[in-house]
Amino acid sequence: MKQTQLQGVTRVNMLTKISLITLGGLLGLSGCGDNQTTNQLATEAAVVTVTADETASNTLTIWPELTPAIAKDPVLEAKIAGLVSKMTLEQKVAQMIQPEIRDITVEDMRQYGFGSYLNGGGAYPNNDKHATPADWIALAESFYQASIDDSVDGINIPTMWGTDAVHGHNNVIGATLFPHNIGLGAANNPKLIEQIAAITAQEVMVTGIDWVFAPTVAVVRDDRWGRTYEGYSEDPQIVKAYAYAIVEGLQGSVKADFLSDQHVISTVKHFIGDGGTENGIDQGDNIASEQDLYDIHAQGYVGGLNAGAQSVMASFNSWHGVKNHGNKYLLTDVLKDKLNFDGFVVGDWNGHGQVAGCSNESCAQSVNAGLDIFMVPTAAWKPLYENTIAQVNSGEISQARIDDAVSRILRVKFRAGLFDKPSPANRPLSGKTELIGQASHRDVARQAVRESLVLLKNNQSLLPLKPNAKVLVAGDAADNIGKQSGGWTITWQGTDNKNSDFPGATSIYSGIKQVVTQGGGEAMLSVTGEFSPEQKPDVAIVVFGEEPYAEGNGDIDNLEYQRGDKRDLALLKKLKAQGIPVVSVFISGRPMWVNSEFNQSDAFVAAWLPGSEGQGIADVLFTKPDGSVGYDFVGKLSFSWPSTPQQTQVNVPLVQDKSAQAQADYQPLIPYGYGLSYQSASTDAIALDKLSEDNFSATQTLEDLALFERAVKSPWSMYIATNNERQGLSSSVANNNALNIRTMDRVVQEDARLVSFNGSELGTVGLISNFPRDLRAYSNRDSVLSVSIKALQLVQKPLWLGLACEGDCRQQVDITKLVNAKLGDWQNINISLACFAGEPMDFGKITIPFYLTTDAKVDISFSDVVIKTTSTENTIRCN
Incomplete structure (x- = not known):
């Protein structure tokens, strides 16, 4: 650890491995298949919940009334209703819970009877990256048999396994891996896409899995987005045609071999507008008009639903500030009622926890909005299950909404033949390992490479x-x-x-x-x-x-x-x-x-x-x-x-x-x-020989980047931490072993935070993003990290202000002398980003743009955390 005194400031270059928990960790809420354990980092509960009606036009006439690809079968509907009527509330809620293979046991499945489960990206049977197809089949068989074991709960509804097979069965060693969607879009060959999807379905079924989280039908509007390659095209019409083709390839044609023993359940995702967020920020806010939401971002759903897609995944993004996982207008009024979707809506990786007022462990708002299945990896599944039951009993969630969700889940299971098919180990394609990466499959992938x-x-x-x-x-x-x-x-x-x-x-x-x-x-x-x-x-x-x-x-x-x-x-x-x-x-x-x-x-x-x-x-x-x-x-x-x-x-x-x-x-x-x-x-040919190499960095217009100004700004969330734990803030008051934090009024209501460090151990408060953020444009300028701060007592030990990037890296500055110089008064501390530069800092991968940490016993108030594009006379600079 290298320390240098600069104008009353100590700068520390952390080259050794540090406690990720102290920094708030580098693990945030992530997308479907995220392989990282997460804590709730939702917007603070003090934020007022906004309904979609207050932010967008909600003109249902914009949306077409689609004819369902599969007509309702009265006999099937009666069978579903009969089964639902026999189920206890606990059994119904269990159908709505989707845990991850790393967080449940076979005995958990036997006891609770989860309706489904998943493996996220980087999750494998026995936590073995090189697990064989036999290992995958064995796990599928054991969970299936536990789900239909009625000795504990008196019911035998088969579970189903969902996986992210987004360019082939990409979690399995030796599988055929096709070009990602952006390349397939360049090929513009829907027939080839259908063939690719059918091959993917076969290789998935070899391992005993029933359900695939594909296709992604995002129409990308800003190529800075980290999921651009998951989009087929910026043209909604290509996306529409491809969505139809890939759903038919995965599920089979509704007129022929629909969900036969050669096909899997597909998922059209992520509903809706994920490709159109402001500044291309993943999980951000889409502010498109409702007409554009339909014309641009909905076309893949029109294509997929017309092909008979049986599941739709809700998106992490917001539409006009309202998280889609809690948007009843979009999930129910538009998708289910107007587009006539009668399958189920599944959430994304703890996406319900990002809804205002929710946490990973409790979110009645999502159920009421129309979410049918909670994707709830990590140990949060159990309290979520218990809280949802309690919310039904209290009337916060209606029994009718639960019955609707369960009916949709059962409808898809019946259509997929899960009640009649053999167990995973005994299905026609199960265990036929010669299909995994077989030559004919690779030939199709090779053709796709050529055409892309x-x-x-x-x-x-x-x-x-x-x-x-x-x-x-x-x-x-x-x-x-x-x-x-x-x-x-x-x-x-x-x-x-x-x-x-x-x-x-x-x-x-x-x-x-x-x-x-x-x-x-x-x-x-x-x-x-x-x-x-x-x-x-x-x-x-x-x-x-x-x-x-x-x-x-x-x-x-x-x-x-x-x-x-x-x-x-x-x-x-x-x-x-x-x-x-x-x-x-x-x-x-x-x-x-x-x-x-x-x-x-x-x-x-x-x-x-x-x-x-x-x-x-x-x-x-x-x-x-x-x-x-x-x-x-x-x-x-x-x-x-x-x-x-x-x-x-x-x-x-x-x-x-x-x-x-x-x-x-x-x-x-x-x-x-x-x-x-x-x-x-x-x-x-376009001449590409004497192109300008001016990257316009000097003339690029940058605006101040507010991180916390009256409230925490998206995509950041506030957290507190000790050396042993980290927690996101979901209320106006929180505490851990090292500190207490609460909202306070400085200029307007709750525009500042008061942190009382108790001095017993190192405590941290900071801002964190779900994913690393690229702040190089700011670090390349004479930008400063500015914070308004006040200490109520003399700070007797170092008070560090710092930033952290992905991996084990941070840079921090001791601001103790500055804070003590104006004890009891608010002051603006401005520190040049140059003070945080150097190894190992990577401004292209910032996860925590601001944190305060100390083991001193002191009360610290702060507000207005901003990265400013221009420095002021009182800016602290570092060589």
């Missing part, structure tokens, strides 16, 4: 290459199956994987090597682009791009690639300087500002996140040995390409808005629908 590639640049028709050439393959993504597959790949974030974790898969390099070797050429792998003089290549293929991420971990504040660390650009420049033609293969989950990389490339291919079949890229880059083209480029951009790092919301005008003004406002670098082929004339 978009050729953006091809000077002097460099491509296709002859396979008898001497080829240097460089870049850190060249021989990295994990990186080419992205997030949601074995682990939740897609990190910590090795090529050996992908048996049967092919890296991009290995695919190139195979083609070149068979063609009489030579393929050399050098990540850094090194070669001996006698081995100078005829061409270099450089494979580079984004590191894997999932959900909010991928949120960024602008689209510049490798801002502040242009190592891949340096590699391209080095090869170009040696007179070697360069083919760039760009791996990414979104379009990015790569003007400099374009300038240094003779050919440039957007490969997105191709998955396990990397050889599909070599299929297109090279001719056959006889010089003829085997496969041409057919992919077209389904997302517009930005002209500046700040052009994050560049979307092709909707069909209904082709006005001259809309067209004039649409000014991307490369437009939607663009993509060259080997047949393209030179006049078809």
Whole structure:
């Protein structure tokens, strides 16, 4: 620990591992499949609950009245009603509880009879990443048998297992991994999508699982969003067509093999508007008009429901400030009543806990709004179960609402044949491990890779290459199956994987090597682009791009690639300087500002996140040995390409808005629908040679970033912590072993907090986000962290003010002398963000933008925590 005195301030650089709990941890509420234990970090309960009626137009006439894809069956409905009438309240609520495999036992299932359960991303049977299909089947069988064991509760309703199979059965070692949705959108081939979904269903059923949390039908409006790659396109019509296709592929056609023993239950998600949040912040607020909510964000649901989707997942995001998990207008009035959806609505990972006034352990508001199944991982499932029962008994939740939810769950289970099918271990596809990653499945994935590639640049028709050439393959993504597959790949974030974790898969390099070797050429792998003089290549293929991420971990504040660390650009420049033609293969989950990389490339291919079949890229880059083209480029951009790092919301005008003004406002670098082929004339190509490399960082307009101003600002939440525990605040008063905190009035009601540290141990209060946030734009300026603060007693021990980033990193400054200098008076303390810079701080991954921590016995009040873009005369600076 290094300490330096600077103008009465001690700066500490924490290079050693620290207590994550003291910092509030780096674990927040996350999305479906989040592999992290969470505490409640909802907005403080003091915030007044707002109904959707106060924030949006709620014009139901905007929404179509869909004809249900499956007509109601009176015989089935009578069977459902009869079963519901026999169930106790406890049994009904258990149907609405969905715990996670790491948080329940087989005996829990036997005792409570949960209606469903899930494995989140990075959760495996026996906590074994390399669990075999047999292990998955064994767990499915044991939970199933426990659920139908009526010796404890007198009822035998089969449970069902849900999993995030979002680009193949991506949690299982050896499964076929298809390109992520953004690549499939570039292919624009619904028939291929249906085939991919059907294969995914088969591989899922091999492991005894009934239900898949797919497809994601988000229509992305801001490419800074960390889930951009989960969207097929910025065009709602592609999303609509794909939603229909993938639901049919997963579930089967309602006219033929619907939910047969070859198919699984699908989930259209996340309802609704997750792709349109302000500034692309995951789980943020969508302020679209209701007409745009339908025209843009609802089209995937129209497609999916028309194909007979049986479940819909509620979204983490808000619409006009109201969390969707608690929005009755959207979940009931729109989805269930107007769109005539008669399946069930499942929540996302503790999403109910983010509803104002709720916690992970209690949320009547979500049930009343129309949520049918709580996705409640962690130990919160038990108090949630108990509290929901109590809320029904007290009348806070009506018995009718419970019966409706349970009826919807049972309806889907009957339609899926779960009451009649054999147990998971005895179903037709169960245990047929030869289907996991089988050759015919990989062939389809390889086709999807080929069709998803978009050729953006091809000077002097460099491509296709002859396979008898001497080829240097460089870049850190060249021989990295994990990186080419992205997030949601074995682990939740897609990190910590090795090529050996992908048996049967092919890296991009290995695919190139195979083609070149068979063609009489030579393929050399050098990540850094090194070669001996006698081995100078005829061409270099450089494979580079984004590191894997999932959900909010991928949120960024602008689209510049490798801002502040242009190592891949340096590699391209080095090869170009040696007179070697360069083919760039760009791996990414979104379009990015790569003007400099374009300038240094003779050919440039957007490969997105191709998955396990990397050889599909070599299929297109090279001719056959006889010089003829085997496969041409057919992919077209389904997302517009930005002209500046700040052009994050560049979307092709909707069909209904082709006005001259809309067209004039649409000014991307490369437009939607663009993509060259080997047949393209030179006049078809956009010149990508002498592009401006000005990232406009100096002229970028930044506004002050309020973190806590009268109230905690989204996406931050307030927490308190000791060395041993952390808790989010869900009321105006809270305490732990080290401190008490309560709201107080400074200027207006409850615009400040009073923290009474008792001095018994280190206590912390701070602000935390669900996911890391990119604050590099602020750290690159002369920005300051400003807080209004007052101490009521002399601070006798260090009082630290700090920031923390993802991983074991923080920087903190001792502000004791500053606070003591104006004892009993409010003062603004402004500290340059430069004081928090340096190793190991990463301003691109800030999880905690502000915390105060001390083991002194003192009362501290604070308000108005703001990152200001300009410094003042009394700003504390650090060298």
